[in-house]
Every structure is written in structure tokens, then in C-alpha cells.
Amino acid sequence: xxxxxxxxxxxxxxxxxxxxxxxxxxxxxxxxxxxxxxxxxxxxxxxxxxxxxxxxxxxxxxxxxxxxxxxxxxxxxxxxxxxxxxxxxxxxxxxxxxxxxxxxxxxxxxxxxxxxxxxxxxxxxxxxxxxxxxxxxxxxxxxxxxxxxxxxxxxxxxxxxxxxxxxxxxxxxxxxxxxxxxxxxxxxxxxxxxxxxxxxxxxxxxxxxxxxxxxxxxxxxxxxxxxxxxxxxxxxxxxxxxxxxxxxxxxxxxxxxxxxxxxxxxxxxxxxxxxxxxxxxxxxxxxxxxxxxxxxxxxxxxxxxxxxxxxxxxxxxxxxxxxxxxxxxxxxxxxxxxxxxxxxxxxxxxxxxxxxxxxxxxxxxxxxxxxxxxxxxxxxxxxxxxxxxxxxxxxxxxxxxxxxxxxxxxx
Amino acid sequence: xxxxxxxxxxxxxxxxxxxxxxxxxxxxxxxxxxxxxxxxxxxxxxxxxxxxxxxxxxxxxxxxxxxxxxxxxxxxxxxxxxxxxxxxxxxxxxxxxxxxxxxxxxxxxxxxxxxxxxxxxxxxxxxxxxxxxxxxxxxxxxxxxxxxxxxxxxxxxxxxxxxxxxxxxxxxxxxxxxxxxxxxxxxxxxxxxxxxxxxxxxxxxxxxx
Numbered sequence: 008x009x010x011x012x013x014x015x016x017x018x019x020x021x022x023x024x025x026x027x028x029x030x031x032x033x034x035x036x037x038x039x040x041x042x043x044x045x046x047x048x049x050x051x052x053x054x055x056x057x058x059x060x061x062x063x064x065x066x067x068x069x070x071x072x073x074x075x076x077x078x079x080x081x082x083x084x085x086x087x088x089x090x091x092x093x094x095x096x097x098x099x100x101x102x103x104x105x106x107x108x109x110x111x112x113x114x115x116x117x118x119x120x121x122x123x124x125x126x127x128x129x130x131x132x133x134x135x136x137x138x139x140x141x142x143x144x145x146x147x148x149x150x151x152x153x154x155x156x157x158x159x160x161x162x163x164x165x166x167x168x169x170x171x172x173x174x175x176x177x178x179x180x181x182x183x184x185x186x187x188x189x190x191x192x193x194x195x196x197x198x199x200x201x202x203x204x205x206x207x208x209x210x211x212x213x214x215x216x217x218x219x220x221x222x223x224x225x226x227x228x229x230x231x232x233x234x235x236x237x238x239x240x241x242x243x244x245x246x247x248x249x250x251x252x253x254x255x256x257x258x259x260x261x262x263x264x265x266x267x268x269x270x271x272x273x274x275x276x277x278x279x280x281x282x283x284x285x286x287x288x289x290x291x292x293x294x295x296x297x298x299x300x301x302x303x304x305x306x307x308x309x310x311x312x313x314x315x316x317x318x319x320x321x322x323x324x325x326x327x328x329x330x331x332x333x334x335x336x337x338x339x340x341x342x343x344x345x346x347x348x349x350x351x352x353x354x355x356x357x358x359x360x361x362x363x364x365x366x367x368x369x370x371x372x373x374x375x376x377x378x379x380x381x382x383x384x385x386x387x388x389x390x391x392x393x394x395x396x397x398x399x400x401x402x403x404x405x406x407x408x409x410x411x412x413x414x415x416x417x418x
Numbered sequence: 419x420x421x422x423x424x425x426x427x428x429x430x431x432x433x434x435x436x437x438x439x440x441x442x443x444x445x446x447x448x449x450x451x452x453x454x455x456x457x458x459x460x461x462x463x464x465x466x467x468x469x470x471x472x473x474x475x476x477x478x479x480x481x482x483x484x485x486x487x488x489x490x491x492x493x494x495x496x497x498x499x500x501x502x503x504x505x506x507x508x509x510x511x512x513x514x515x516x517x518x519x520x521x522x523x524x525x526x527x528x529x530x531x532x533x534x535x536x537x538x539x540x541x542x543x544x545x546x547x548x549x550x551x552x553x554x555x556x557x558x559x560x561x562x563x564x565x566x567x568x569x570x571x572x573x574x575x576x577x578x579x580x581x582x583x584x585x586x587x588x589x590x591x592x593x594x595x596x597x598x599x600x601x602x603x604x605x606x607x608x609x610x611x612x613x614x615x616x617x618x619x620x621x622x623x624x625x626x627x
Contacts (some may be wrong), residue, residue, distance in 0.1 A: 080549060080580050114578070115550045177570045255521045273477060315538075315545050315553070316522045347535070381532055408558035411533060411569060 041241045041276045042212075044284050047220035049155040055125075062160045068125040076110055083131060083305065091301040092147070095140070099148035100223040101155050115312035119240060121150035123159030135272060135300055135309040136241060136325060138332060140294035141225070141234035148228070149221035149235065156220060158213045215276065215313065222280045224243075231291035232281035235349040239274045245324040252320030280330070295332065307337060307372060312342050316347040336368030341377035347378070358382065366395070373402035384415065428532045439465040451475040453626070454491060460626070461506025462489045466597060469622035471615055483515055499603035499612045501619065513543055529594035533558060533569035536596065540571070540587060541601075549578035556584075562627050563590040564597055575603055582611040588620050599623060 047240020087110065088286050096107045108126035111134070118130040127150050153159070208233045209217070216287040218235070226232040236418070299306075314322050322345045346354040359382035365375040380395030396412050406412070454474040460467050460598040463486045477500075484490075487507045492500040504513065505538075509529035516523055524543045531539070537558060544550040553575040561570035568590030576582050582605040589598030601616040603609040 030538070046571050080576060080582075082576075113576075115551070249521055253521055255519050311547075315542050316548060317525055318522045321521070348525050348538070350528065377534070381534055385530065385532065407555045408534065408574075410557070411561035414560045415532075 019336055025296045032205060041279060042215045042219040044219045044226075044280050046215060047152070047156065047223055049103070049156045051155055052102050053104075053282040054106060055103060057160075059160075061163070065160065065163070066124050069122055073108070073122065073124065076112075078125075079112065081112045081114065083113050085111070085305060088301055088305065090141075095144045096127070096147050097150060099144055099221075100136060100151050101224060103151070107154070113312070115309065115316060119146050119150055121153040123154070127151075127153050127276060131305070131309045132304065132313065133311055136237070136245075136328070137298065138293075138295065138329065139234070140298040140301075141230040141291070142238045142293075143298060144228065144230055145221060145225050145235035149217045149223040150218040150243065151224060152220035153209065153213070155379035156213070158209050158217065158309060162209055168284075203234075215273075218273065218277055219280050221279060223284050226281075226284040226286070229291070232284050233278070234276050236277040236281055239270065239277060241324075241328055243270050243274065243319050249318055249320035249325045252318075262344065303396050308338065310341055311344075315350065319345050319349045335369075336365045336371030336375060338367035340372055340378075341376070342379050343378065355382070355385070359386065366398075373399055373406070376402060377406075377408075380412075381415075425613055435579065438481055443574070451477045451492075458622070461503040463487050464505075465602060465625060466503060466505040467502070467626050467627050468599075468619045470516050471618040474615075485511070485513070485515060487511075488513060493612060494608065495613075497579075497604075499608040500601070501616055502600045502602070503614070504589070504598040504600070506592075506597060509594055513539070514547060527596050529591065531591065531596075533571070533589075536569070536589060536591075536598075537571045537573075537587070540600075542579075543574070544575055548575075549574045551578055552576040563588050563620070565590060566590040566592050583608070586613070587614065597623075597625065 012312050019262040057066050079404055081235045086105050089109065090108045092111065093107075096109055100107050106125050110126065112130055114130040114132060115135070116130050117132050117136055119127060125405055127147070131148075133146065134143065137146070222232045222235055225235060238310060242337045245264055272305055288355040302309075310326075313325060316322070320339075326338050326345065328340055343358045343365060346361060347358035360376070362375055363378035365371045366379050380392045380399060383389075384390035393416060396416055400406070400409060400412060400416075403409070424497040426495055443615070452475070455478050456470055456472050458467050465485060470483050473492060474491040477492060477496065479486070485507075486506050486560045488497070489503045489505070491501055491502070492498075493519060507513065507527050510526055512526050513523045514524055522545075524546050525539045527536070527539060539553070541553050541555075552569070556572040556574060558569060558571050561568055563569075568588060571584070571587040571589075574582060574586075583602055584605040585600060585602035587598055587600040589600075591594060591597075599620050601612055603610070
């Protein structure tokens with residue numbers, strides 16, 4: 008598929024690989040300066056509708072895709088959170104602010120994609136990794152820029168394989184129309200979603216444009232434009248740690264030249280662009296509190312979704328990154344969970360320590376008490392185990408495993 | 419493990435195209451299934467025998483994926499329903515083959531695992547290998563199995579093909595090895611349609627060595 012030539016949206020792998028605009032251009036001697044934020048003017052106005060036949064055809068297809076996505080049971084039903092994100096895209100959406108739609112889907116991976124008709128799909132794994140509103144808004148601004156710069160149709164018109172793309176799109180719509188997805192467990196290959204997402208890859212120049220414009224939109228909305236580079240930095244570090252755990256190099260798939268598309272260079276560009284649009288002396292509020300309030304209900308679930316994937320490198324990085332804003336019972340509990348699932352020699356002790364630390368916080372989840380009790384029980388500390396499990400049952404009397412825990416208490 | 423049903427199904431399709439002959443399948447044709455008669459039969463590595471109340475289809479194990487302690491059966495195809503057997507998994511082993519380099523791994527079984535740890539291991543198997551995005555425990559209760567103190571685990575999960583599935587696992591650790599029978603089927607219709615078979619099979623299970 009021709010899409011393999013480019014990075015797309017904000018998939019955590021492809022966005023890293025897509026960073027090589029300058030590096031690649033530099034290597035071939037082709038002059039290609041950083042895209043300047045100031046040059047990034049919107050190409051669409053409010054209520055934009057396509058005029059040309061090819062673009063209109065694309066919009067028709069995409070209307071079907073959006074219908075499928077909107078009705079998917081992977082979409083998180085949380086009206087308050089949906090409203091919150093809608094508010095964010097309204098802030099950084101430029102002239103199309105009122106035209107965007109956002110769908111949050113329950114997939115534990117870092118991904119966000121803007122569709123050509125102005126609706127975005129954001130994965131819960133992305134929300135998990137954002138430390139504050141500025142970071143999330145930065146990602147949304149990047150996605151909004153794809154729409155505002157008409158990247159989808161430009162990419163299609165630009166490519167030699169336009170007919171292929173239309174064929175693929177038709178196929179994508181067909182898949183979205185209800186054929187059964189085959190899951191391989193690879194979250195980037197998710198049934199319908201995977202097929203659709205793979206249609207939406209942008210080349211490196213377009214990604215660089217989205218970065219530059221995103222930074223500008225972010226700054227204009229009153230956020231610290233450096234938040235975007237910070238997000239990238241977190242991603243790169245997470246990838247590295249995850250790979251190191253499994254004793255391999257960081258993934259570098261989807262690199263066009265296979266030489267040096269370095270995410271670092273993309274990050275460096277973002278930093279320079281951010282500096283350019285930063286207003287000196289201005290205090291930027293990252294709006295962490297409002298972000299945490301918005302995802303409060305969802306956070307334990309999406310953290311759990313990540314930890315249970317048993318990717319300890321990535322999970323530890325995420326927990327530690329979130330803990331930079333302060334440890335709490337939830338994070339300590341999941342620190343224990345990472346060790347329990349990793350399950351190497353000695354990890355049972357580390358897990359037990361994690362749970363013991365977690366229950367010292369007032370906000371420790373009921374599950375922290377449960378696992379604390381189970382670990383104490385395995386260590387032969389029966390009285391303490393009994394106390395912890397009793398506490399668990401008091402906190403969660405209707406827990407689905409209450410029958411089992413009660414039996415543990417009597418035996 | 420049937421939970422790699424996607425992979426099995428994909429491979430099954432691939433097998434049909436080039437007309438590969440099957441090895442150890444049913445007869446001369448191309449088959450990933452063998453018929454299981456409604457009489458006592460040995461499953462997995464042979465250490466467990468069960469008696470199904472009607473005929474079932476045994477799925478051929480996938481090379482490089484399935485281990486010999488695990489066997490999968492299905493009635494209507496692996497995307498719709500299935501019963502899996504774990505027959506004496508040793509401590510330090512995993513329910514499926516995986517390489518050390520896989521980012522996301524199914525946790526190893528340990529002989530001293532409690533039921534909540536075994537069920538958490540199953541949950542990760544679904545999430546890691548099946549692309550399960552939502553997994554809910556419906557119940558965990560004591561239940562004897564193979565004459566030993568064991569557990570019954572009820573759960574449901576939403577997979578990335580957007581289908582809700584429901585399952586029940588009944589298991590016990592015997593002499594440090596995990597024995598378990600698991601039903602996993604589409605929550606709409608197929609779970610209910612297969613549960614009585616599962617219960618009969620579980621009740622009939624006996625360890626032979």
C-alpha cells in the first residue's frame with residue numbers, strides 16, 4: 008500500500024518515523040527548510056464543503072466511515088468528556104472550530120487521527136499519556152491542522168497512485184460496512200479501525216506542516232507551544248524503554264528511505280517552532296487540574312488497560328511520567344501491577360511492596376487492598392492478609408470476586 | 419489457545435488458497451479440524467480425559483503458537499464459540515508460545531499462583547493476543563475441579579472486531595500444574611448455546627496421569 012511511504016496521523020510508531028523530513032532532505036542535499044509556523048495559513052473557511060469532484064467523492068465515502076465509527080461500541084460513552092474535548096478543538100480549530108467532531112475510542116495505544124471531513128478519532132491510550140490539557144490540546148491542534156491545510160486531498164492529488172487510493176478507500180468503506188475484523192492482537196491492525204486508519208497516512212512534508220501549524224494554533228489559544236515537543240519527547244522515551252526491556256532496538260518501521268528518519272529531528276523542529284511563537288514573559292497555564300478533572304472517571308480504566316498489556320517498559324515509563332506530578336494510591340497500585348504481571352524472579356516481592364505502598368494513600372483503589380491481601384496471604388502473614396481482604400470487601404462489597412475472597416478469609 | 423482465534427482463522431483462509439495439504443488434519447483434504455465423537459476422549463497432552471455430550475470439532479494446533487498442553491474445540495467456528503483445555507501447564511510456562519522480544523507478553527504461570535493471579539493471567543492473554551479492549555470480571559468463586567479445590571471464573575470482553583464475548587473458566591492447580599477448561603463464545607446466543615456442553619464436559623473431566 009502506498010500509505011506505507013508516509014507517516015500518518017499520530018500513531019506512536021509512525022509519528023516517530025515520520026520525523027525525518029529535514030534529516031532526509033539534508034542527506035540528499037535537497038534544500039528543505041523547517042516549515043515556518045507563520046506560513047501556515049488555513050486553506051478552508053467555516054463550514055467548508057468540497058467543490059471538486061474527487062474531493063466530493065472522498066467526502067461521501069468518509070460520511071459512511073464516520074457513521075460506522077460513531078456507531079461503534081468501541082466509542083467511549085462519556086458526554087462530559089466528549090464536551091470537554093469538543094471545547095478543546097474549538098479553541099485550536101481555527102476557522103473550522105465549529106465544524107470538528109471528536110470520537111474517543113477505547114484502544115490502549117497512542118493514536119489520534121483526523122479524517123478528511125473534519126472528524127477526529129482519539130484513542131484512550133493517548134489520553135492516558137497526556138499530563139495536562141496543553142499536551143492534549145497540542146495533539147488536537149496538530150490534527151486540526153491536517154484538516155485546515157487540506158492534507159488529505161493534497162496528498163491524494165500528489166501521489167502517483169491516486170487510483171489505488173480510491174480503490175483502497177472503497178475497500179475501507181466496505182470493511183467499515185460490517186465485514187468481520189480479524190484481530191491479530193496487534194493494536195495497530197485493529198479490524199475495521201486498522202483498515203480505516205491505514206488510509207490516512209500523510210507524507211512527511213504534510214506532517215511537518217501539521218506540526219508547525221499545530222504549534223501556532225496552540226500558542227494562539229494561550230497554551231505553552233512547547234507542550235507538543237514535550238509530548239514527542241515522552242513518546243520517544245517510552246518507545247526506547249519498551250524496546251530496551253525486550254532487548255531490541257527502538258522500532259523504526261515505516262521509514263521511507265530506511266536511512267535516518269529520526270524522530271529526534273522532528274522534535275528539534277518542534278522546539279524551534281515553539282520558541283518562535285512563544286511570547287516572552289507570558290505565563291502559560293498547562294491546565295493540569297481541568298484535564299485531570301475531565302478524565303478522572305476514565306483514568307483508572309485506561310491505566311488498567313495499559314498495564315494489563317504486560318509491556319513493562321512502556322507501562323513503567325507511563326506511570327513514572329504521570330508520577331512526576333505526584334504519586335498517589337492509583338499510581339502506586341499500578342506500579343505493583345506492572346511487577347506482578349512481569350513476573351520475573353523477585354517480582355512477587357516488588358509487587359507486594361507496590362501494593363503495600365499503595366494502601367498507605369487515602370485514594371488507594373479497592374483492588375490495591377485486594378492484591379495487598381493476596382500477597383500477604385502468600386507470604387504467610389495471615390492476620391495482616393485478613394485485615395487487608397476485609398478492608399477490600401468493605402470497600403467493594405459487591406465485587407465480582409467477593410465469593411472467592413470470603414473463602415480466602417475463612418480458610 | 420483459542421484466543422488466538424483471529425490468527426487461526428486467518429491461517430485457515432490462507433491454507434485454502436494455495437491448496438496446501440494438511441498435516442495431521444482430518445483425512446486427505448484441507449482441514450484444520452478433526453471430529454470429536456460424543457464419547458470419552460483424551461485432550462491436550464493426554465493427561466486429561468473428557469466426555470462431550472455431542473460431537474465437537476478439534477482445532478488443529480498452530481505451529482509456533484500453540485503448546486501441547488492446550489487444545490481448542492469449536493462448534494460453529496472459533497470466532498463464534500470454543501472450548502479450550504489446559505492440561506497440566508508447568509510453572510514457568512505460558513499458555514501460548516511467544517518470543518522474548520514481544521512487547522506485550524502473556525504472563526508466565528507460576529505453580530504457587532492463587533486463583534486471582536491465574537484469572538489475571540487469562541485476562542492478559544485476551545488483551546495481548548486477542549486485542550481485547552474491555553474485559554470485565556463477572557464472578558470469581560470457589561469450585562472444586564478434578565477433586566481439588568479450584569475456582570470458577572466468569573467474564574466478558576469486547577474485542578477489537580467489536581464483538582462482545584463471554585466466557586467461563588473452571589480450573590485448579592494440581593501438583594503445581596494448571597488444569598483448566600474454558601468456554602469463550604459470542605455473548606449473543608453462542609455462549610448460552612454452548613454452556614451446557616461446557617458444564618457436561620467439565621463435570622466429566624478426569625485426570626489420568
